[in-house]
């Protein structure tokens with residue numbers, strides 16, 4: 001019985017939840033009203049007391065719905081698990097009332113535990129008090145309410161007729177709390193509940209599809225949005241449900257990808273664009289509707305040099321710059337400022353700077369502020385935590401205050417015409433920038449809207465309809481919004497100020513086309529800024545295309561770790577040795593007061609680490625791409641507020657996070673690339689604070705990682721220098737040139753020695769490319785390796801059209817969807833690239849599929865009798881959409897590599 005009920009709830013949860021962006025398959029939100037992930041065995045509420053109890057209570061609890069034995073695993077633990085999660089949910093509802101607007105109302109919780117399986121005696125002594133407490137609470141306060149799909153539809157139809165105006169009314173409330181309270185009192189809620197109970201009684205036998213009042217309200221809320229916005233026509237509704245469907249499929253699939261390393265799952269929406277294009281319209285490409293660009297003159301230059309700055313001689317300026325290791329290039333460069341008052345900032349801004357105790361500007365601020373405020377485009381590269389955000393925010397505000405744009409609204413346009421846009425690669429960074437900008441915006445009367453994936457698009461639409469001066473967001477979601485309702489919700493034609501933060505990351509992820517798409521909707525004469533802490537050479541080239549005659553400012557040694565951070569290393573023989581050292585390290589920290597960020601490579605490892613640390617009494621949570629946006633924000637807030645002191649995360653937390661008191665970063669799994677190292681450890685030692693970074697490296701296995709780290713750490717530890725040199729001086733199987741016929745010669749074991757001398761960064765870049773090639777070699781059979789690296793042409797007919805053409809998706813034995821991509825006949829470089837770990841793991845991550853390389857390479861020109869199948873890749877996933885998406889990402893990679901080779 002309970003199984004059926006539970007399944008119904010789960011399904012209803014997914015269906016009800018996705019509309020408001022919460023029900024990301026697997027998060028038992030409706031069930032317990034909080035962020036509990038089925039796939040995480042011991043996801044914890046952020047109370048220390050509870051952390052400890054929890055661990056003892058259900059050490060073997062397994063709620064992993066991916067597991068085929070899910071029901072078996074789940075059932076025995078249901079009783080205590082449900083009670084625990086319920087309590088956890090209740091605690092969280094109290095802590096985050098705004099996240100749980102229906103807290104205190106009916107929930108879908110069953111009144112009675114539904115199973116009576118014997119509970120392990122050992123556990124019972126821990127469990128009983130909590131079960132009793134939970135049971136009591138449930139009996140006293142929670143009423144069971146269920147309905148079914150039919151009743152929901154019936155109810156929704158009635159709602160549509162009534163044209164509710166709830167959202168407009170709620171805007172009148174001053175605080176969110178007040179709003180929540182008032183909303184509860186409104187007739188809408190009463191009506192929702194009554195109608196639901198009525199319908200529920202009528203249909204109480206239909207258990208399978210039961211959904212809760214909360215879900216129903218969510219659905220109705222989404223519907224209300226539609227009623228409110230009569231002008232949002234059917235297209236929008238269709239569009240939203242399309243998004244929701246893809247959301248559902250993507251997030252549902254995330255549960256299956258706990259082993260992926262989630263460098264950046266944030267950009268899932270970016271990669272979804274293609275998918276959305278095909279789903280949303282019959283056209284293949286989603287076109288951003290064009291708006292007429294504003295031609296109002298833009299005032300960009302506000303800076304007037306103060307007398308003191310005027311008096312600085314060239315030599316003095318040079319000396320000042322030398323002290324901070326500043327390199328500055330470009331035309332019409334301004335001298336740096338030394339004090340805030342040399343900028344002519346409005347009083348309101350000045351007051352906030354004072355309130356924040358930002359007594360004087362940091363070097364990146366000193367150099368960039370006068371240059372930006374003189375109207376220049378600018379590329380700013382400065383270390384993590386060096387104050388780049390203020391360096392672009394202050395000129396942005398100044399720009400908006402001086403450009404009072406006259407926005408002409410046509411009758412058909414319903415949304416916002418922001419005047420400034422800040423693009424970020426991740427949601428977290430959007431939130432972080434929004435947080436820094438909000439106090440200024442409040443004082444200056446400017447409206448900020450944040451738009452990023454993972455949360456309800458309809459809420460963002462509603463926000464945009466109320467106006468926006470500054471749009472902060474990730475490219476994928478912004479494009480979605482630009483296309484929404486035929487471009488009547490958001491247009492960028494009035495944007496005169498563009499910022500791209502962590503720009504290298506955005507471009508590096510391969511989202512250049514999306515960015516170009518967005519930029520093509522902006523005025524050409526806008527002012528553009530680009531900021532980052534790392535700036536690899538290849539990205540610089542692209543950046544220069546986007547900006548006009550930019551001034552380039554590089555503070556300190558670019559791509560280097562901030563010197564406020566002490567870097568230390570533990571070289572271990574085996575992975576297993578790390579845990580003991582970690583515990584010893586944590587033992588020496590005051591984990592009650594200090595905050596620590598531990599980086600791991602995989603989502604699953606993060607969750608496992610959390611369990612281990614909880615069992616030792618630490619207040620810890622994990623953060624990775626498998627968690628939905630609400631959850632991620634809640635976890636960061638908990639760390640910020642000191643509710644937890646340790647966060648275990650994948651590289652998703654490596655950029656933008658600015659947490660006060662975070663004084664240690666531990667790279668339990670070392671990062672693969674130098675930029676990642678810089679950003680990860682840059683979460684500590686921010687502003688004027690000192691930080692500590694500890695990195696574990698495995699002897700012999702991670703020499704290359706040591707090498708990467710040595711490039712960005714000032715005085716690296718002798719242990720890792722040794723590893724790094726081992727990598728540099730490694731005997732290396734040099735590729736032979738082949739004989740031109742595709743036949744492979746024997747390898748010569750030529751020693752290939754790189755030194756540090758030579759051509760600086762370019763030299764290092766070429767070494768790095770070599771390293772990447774080495775990695776690619778691992779994926780290929782011996783007879784594939786050497787070949788002709790310059791072999792760029794192959795007969796067209798050898799490239800089977802099935803590689804780039806439509807691919808069949810079939811259903812496998814276990815109900816999974818599978819597609820096959822023939823890659824045997826592709827040129828070697830293209831094969832290497834598409835099979836490289838970086839490519840496949842990114843595709844797996846973005847499309848929530850698994851990509852496997854199969855078969856063996858067969859020279860298309862030779863008549864081999866081998867029975868093996870020629871090299872191919874399989875893309876496997878739980879939905880056709882995800883598989884097609886995986887295939888199209890791989891094809892895109894192949895296509896761009898073929899183009900590069902000029903095939």
Ligand SMILES: Nc1ncnc2c1ncn2[C@@H]1O[C@H](COP(=O)(O)OP(=O)(O)OP(=O)(O)O)[C@@H](O)[C@H]1O
Nearest residue numbers: 358360361362384385386387388389533656658687
């Ligand atoms: N002039 C200043 N004086 C003192 N503190 C400052 C100043 N400017 C910024 N800060 C503080 O320094 C910290 C780091 O700033 P910010 O987040 O802008 O760094 P960042 O350079 O963008 O780092 P990252 O590249 O890691 O995102 C923040 O807490 C910010 O409030």
